[in-house]
Amino acid sequence: MKTSWVWILTFVGPALILLMVFLIIPIFASFYLSFTDFNVFVMTDWSRAKFIGLQNFVELLKDELFWKALMNTFYCLVVAMPVTVVLSLTCAVLLNRKQTKFKNFFKVSFFLPFVTNTVAIAIVWSWILNPSYGLLNWFLSLFGVKGPNWLGDPKWAMPSVIMLVIWKAVGYNTILFLAGLQNIPDFLYEAAELDGASPWQRFWYITLPMLKPTTVFVTTMMIIGYLQLFEEPYMLTQGGPLNSTLSIVLYLYRQGFKFFKLGYASSIAVILFLMISALTLLRLKLAGRK
Amino acid sequence: MGKTSSLRQVAVHGFLFVMAVAMILPFLWMISTSFKTPAEIFVLPPRWIPKDPTIENYRELFASIKFGRPFINTVIVASSITFFSLLVSSMAGYAFAKFRFKGRDKLFFLILATLMVPGQMTIIPVFLLLRQLGLLNTYAGLILPGVASAFNIFFMRQFIMSIPNELIEAAKIDGAKESFIYFCIILPLSKPALTTIAIFTFTGSWNSFLWPLIIAQDERMYTLPVAVSVLAGQYGENLGIQMAGSCIVIAPILVFFLFVQRYFIKGIALTGLKG
Amino acid sequence: MRRGFLILLLVFVLVTFSSAERILQIWAMGEEAKNLNVMAERFMKENPGVKVEIQAIPWSAAYDKILTGIAGMQLPDLAQMGTTWMAPFGAMGVFEELSSYIRDSFISKDIFFEGSWQTVELNGGVYGIPWYVDVRVMFYRTDVLKEVGYDHAPQTWEELYDAAKKLAARGENMYAVSLLYTGVFGNEFMPFVWQAGGRIFDERGKVRVTDPEFVEAIEYYARFFWEELAPIGGGNLFQDFASGAVPIFFSGPWMVSMIDQQTPEIKGKWSVALMPKKKTRTSFVGGSNWVIFNTSKNKDLAWKFIEFMTKPENQLKWYKIVASLPAVKSVWEYPELANNPIMKVLGEQLRDAKSPPNIPQWEEIANAISRRVEEVIYKRRTPQKAAEMLKKDIEKIVR
Numbered sequence: 001m002k003t004s005w006v007w008i009l010t011f012v013g014p015a016l017i018l019l020m021v022f023l024i025i026p027i028f029a030s031f032y033l034s035f036t037d038f039n040v041f042v043m044t045d046w047s048r049a050k051f052i053g054l055q056n057f058v059e060l061l062k063d064e065l066f067w068k069a070l071m072n073t074f075y076c077l078v079v080a081m082p083v084t085v086v087l088s089l090t091c092a093v094l095l096n097r098k099q100t101k102f103k104n105f106f107k108v109s110f111f112l113p114f115v116t117n118t119v120a121i122a123i124v125w126s127w128i129l130n131p132s133y134g135l136l137n138w139f140l141s142l143f144g145v146k147g148p149n150w151l152g153d154p155k156w157a158m159p160s161v162i163m164l165v166i167w168k169a170v171g172y173n174t175i176l177f178l179a180g181l182q183n184i185p186d187f188l189y190e191a192a193e194l195d196g197a198s199p200w201q202r203f204w205y206i207t208l209p210m211l212k213p214t215t216v217f218v219t220t221m222m223i224i225g226y227l228q229l230f231e232e233p234y235m236l237t238q239g240g241p242l243n244s245t246l247s248i249v250l251y252l253y254r255q256g257f258k259f260f261k262l263g264y265a266s267s268i269a270v271i272l273f274l275m276i277s278a279l280t281l282l283r284l285k286l287a288g289r290k
Numbered sequence: 291m292g293k294t295s296s297l298r299q300v301a302v303h304g305f306l307f308v309m310a311v312a313m314i315l316p317f318l319w320m321i322s323t324s325f326k327t328p329a330e331i332f333v334l335p336p337r338w339i340p341k342d343p344t345i346e347n348y349r350e351l352f353a354s355i356k357f358g359r360p361f362i363n364t365v366i367v368a369s370s371i372t373f374f375s376l377l378v379s380s381m382a383g384y385a386f387a388k389f390r391f392k393g394r395d396k397l398f399f400l401i402l403a404t405l406m407v408p409g410q411m412t413i414i415p416v417f418l419l420l421r422q423l424g425l426l427n428t429y430a431g432l433i434l435p436g437v438a439s440a441f442n443i444f445f446m447r448q449f450i451m452s453i454p455n456e457l458i459e460a461a462k463i464d465g466a467k468e469s470f471i472y473f474c475i476i477l478p479l480s481k482p483a484l485t486t487i488a489i490f491t492f493t494g495s496w497n498s499f500l501w502p503l504i505i506a507q508d509e510r511m512y513t514l515p516v517a518v519s520v521l522a523g524q525y526g527e528n529l530g531i532q533m534a535g536s537c538i539v540i541a542p543i544l545v546f547f548l549f550v551q552r553y554f555i556k557g558i559a560l561t562g563l564k565g
Numbered sequence: 566m567r568r569g570f571l572i573l574l575l576v577f578v579l580v581t582f583s584s585a586e587r588i589l590q591i592w593a594m595g596e597e598a599k600n601l602n603v604m605a606e607r608f609m610k611e612n613p614g615v616k617v618e619i620q621a622i623p624w625s626a627a628y629d630k631i632l633t634g635i636a637g638m639q640l641p642d643l644a645q646m647g648t649t650w651m652a653p654f655g656a657m658g659v660f661e662e663l664s665s666y667i668r669d670s671f672i673s674k675d676i677f678f679e680g681s682w683q684t685v686e687l688n689g690g691v692y693g694i695p696w697y698v699d700v701r702v703m704f705y706r707t708d709v710l711k712e713v714g715y716d717h718a719p720q721t722w723e724e725l726y727d728a729a730k731k732l733a734a735r736g737e738n739m740y741a742v743s744l745l746y747t748g749v750f751g752n753e754f755m756p757f758v759w760q761a762g763g764r765i766f767d768e769r770g771k772v773r774v775t776d777p778e779f780v781e782a783i784e785y786y787a788r789f790f791w792e793e794l795a796p797i798g799g800g801n802l803f804q805d806f807a808s809g810a811v812p813i814f815f816s817g818p819w820m821v822s823m824i825d826q827q828t829p830e831i832k833g834k835w836s837v838a839l840m841p842k843k844k845t846r847t848s849f850v851g852g853s854n855w856v857i858f859n860t861s862k863n864k865d866l867a868w869k870f871i872e873f874m875t876k877p878e879n880q881l882k883w884y885k886i887v888a889s890l891p892a893v894k895s896v897w898e899y900p901e902l903a904n905n906p907i908m909k910v911l912g913e914q915l916r917d918a919k920s921p922p923n924i925p926q927w928e929e930i931a932n933a934i935s936r937r938v939e940e941v942i943y944k945r946r947t948p949q950k951a952a953e954m955l956k957k958d959i960e961k962i963v964r
Binding site for chain 3: 040041045130131132133134149150151152153154237238240241242243254257258259260
Binding site: 426 | 633636638639827
């Protein structure tokens with residue numbers, strides 16, 4: 001029996017209106033901006049913006065820095081995602097055991113990085129990574145290792161950013177996995193133990209398959225999130241040195257809000273959107289097939 | 291059976307402990323440094339407990355940066371976003387879970403697709419839109435864009451789907467309208483999910499940095515993260531003050547989380563993330 | 566009864582309107598904003614019926630704030646405007662052109678330093694009035710330099726290099742100069758170009774960054790990093806200057822009080838000197854100008870405030886409050902400035918100081934310059950190749 005229009009409008013209406021106004025329409029507007037040469041001279045007089053078709057995209061393809069940003073962002077995704085998943089899953093499994101003590105202490109500690117203001121954390125981290133006065137190199141020196149110039153060396157800057165990203169994400173994802181684990185009925189494990197399955201076998205044949213919906217959720221959200229890397233490089237390195245930590249969104253921000261080239265910046269946004277959608281759909285398709 | 295080797299216990303707890311310490315360390319450092327004089331900050335090996343502790347940093351902060359207003363702004367903005375988003379998302383979630391109408395699932399997928407859009411893509415058009423509406427630099431401008439959340443709608447829908455249909459059918463037979471069902475059945479049963487969304491949303495909007503940085507440029511409209519960033523710029527060389535500022539930003543949200551965390555973890559489990 | 570009430574109402578109305586205030590809204594940044602109300606009080610005393618409202622904006626947020634103010638059309642009457650920001654915001658067409666105001670005023674081009682006046686001229690018009698200036702000079706540890714045989718500050722490029730080598734040779738973790746190498750450091754790098762006799766554009770607007778002078782400047786700058794005379798990363802400017810690890814740096818007058826505050830132990834052990842000489846000793850001049858927004862309803866009042874702040878006695882007063890350098894040349898002859906050894910150096914440097922091209926694309930150009938110089942510093946490119954890439958970058962930007 002179909003619900004009446006009045007109720008549909010009342011309940012779905014507000015959400016839909018807000019989403020249309022603040023998400024869906026802006027998306028289309030952004031699509032449009034990317035076909036114009038909107039820049040500093042146009043800021044107060046929109047009629048000066050010219051329609052230039054695909055020119056921004058052509059420029060983008062030839063833009064060295066854009067490709068660099070692309071590589072940097074994918075570098076982060078490819079490294080951070082597996083590491084985060086492995087670490088979070090491990091911690092979650094360990095926390096799920098009956099025999100583990102101090103569960104609440106661990107849960108709270110793990111959640112702390114996520115809950116914290118990135119600005120504050122970045123300040124702390126940039127000083128921890130300081131080559132002369134910082135915590136990390138001091139710690140390494142206890143083992144006789146001379147720590148590198150984390151944020152000053154183009155080779156180590158991105159790994160530093162990735163470290164921060166992972167550090168923030170592990171706790172949050174541990175708790176997500178924990179929730180997924182808690183939904184797995186105990187009797188499955190008990191039956192397996194009776195059959196003589198080892199802990200590793202129990203993990204592989206019961207835990208992982210039963211965890212699939214959670215894993216799909218977690219990895220999908222991670223793709224979406226990591227490709228939008230912005231706050232960590234913005235606070236730690238502003239994209240340097242040598243643009244080694246320049247992320248796509250950081251580059252977008254620079255073009256749009258430092259140089260006022262909003263048309264060009266919008267074209268970056270369009271490409272990013274297409275990439276995220278494509279990867280997400282791929283991820284979901286792969287999940288569906290198994 | 292049921293016997294766990296103490297070696298294994300040590301290994302497990304050791305690993306977890308190391309992870310936990312890694313998570314906590316920056317906070318300890320931050321708190322400690324906020325009570326240090328400039329001379330003590332760069333000492334190696336790092337001093338955890340300052341020899342000459344001082345509250346000068348906090349005093350200086352409250353004197354010159356005026357955290358009062360940004361703090362209040364952040365509270366107002368985060369609370370408003372949370373409240374309105376809870377309302378709007380649970381209503382939509384209910385509709386997508388239990389209502390029947392043509393195109394329901396297609397519409398839901400459209401909403402879901404907005405999750406794949408990076409916030410930065412909409413910043414530029416929304417910024418211009420808010421300018422047209424004259425909402426730049428206002429509370430409305432800070433709040434409204436944050437209320438629309440496909441994530442929250444998705445989450446609520448999942449949860450409400452697990453509420454047994456029989457309950458709703460029974461109420462309908464007794465003549466209940468959708469609004470009654472919403473307020474008296476759905477909402478009470480959704481407390482864990484609502485709490486979960488409240489925490490996510492409140493935390494997210496409290497920590498939000500890019501949006502307020504661009505939209506609220508008036509000192510009076512600064513939110514806490516923006517104020518801290520501004521602080522970092524002004525006192526570039528005085529780390530003690532920067533750390534004190536960071537403590538002030540983090541403290542309220544930590545308190546909030548510690549207080550509510552049990553509901554939160556239960557909430558996720560109950561949603562049954564089975565896709 | 567009714568008549569009495571009407572009379573009361575009339576009186577009330579008359580009183581309200583006769584004491585109607587005119588409000589002047591000003592945006593100011595950083596340290597200046599904190600102290601501007603002292604001057605505003607005096608102005609209000611001299612101009613009864615006028616209220617001055619100052620909104621303080623920290624520097625780190627100011628750029629975005631002005632941008633959104635323009636986009637949202639929420640602007641004050643008068644604002645402090647950093648010199649390198651004049652061009653981009655000016656291009657948006659929101660500044661009032663001031664030639665007609667200047668004609669009838671004591672304010673004119675000649676009372677200011679040349680480099681400073683360059684920053685208010687846009688497209689042949691005058692869009693601002695200088696308020697205060699800053700200039701970059703060399704800060705150095707007199708005692709540390711003496712230890713390596715320099716009883717005076719290095720005066721030329723060659724002396725600076727020689728002194729640097731000796732300073733760095735003192736040991737591991739010992740350097741000579743603190744220089745910027747990442748992010749956007751166009752303003753810090755350009756002085757070296759000017760000292761070598763180079764420039765970005767010539768009179769016809771052609772890009773001249775591949776000229777030998779420019780390339781020479783790139784190499785000279787990068788060499789400090791190649792030979793570990795300047796540190797990369799880490800460290801804290803004040804701590805390193807105080808400890809003697811990095812005894813030379815280039816910066817502006819605000820550092821004077823900051824050094825005294827943060828590291829008072831080195832009082833008397835440091836001083837300032839002019840930029841080292843290649844062909845000239847040119848430095849970078851910056852500072853802030855006053856701009857009136859053309860949306861203002863109080864332009865004449867805003868101009869009055871500008872005149873007030875430009876009067877030599879008020880420029881001097883301002884110097885005494887905030888120690889920022891007066892933009893008006895004549896003020897430098899007052900004893901407070903002429904007899905102060907550090908101010909003497911700054912005043913002298915101001916006579917040979919330039920500002921970067923006053924065009925809206927300067928931010929993007931500064932970005933490109935920084936990027937290419939950074940590449941040379943990290944030895945990814947030779948100075949010559951970097952200059953060639955830079956030429957292409959800049960030509961693309963100003964197309």
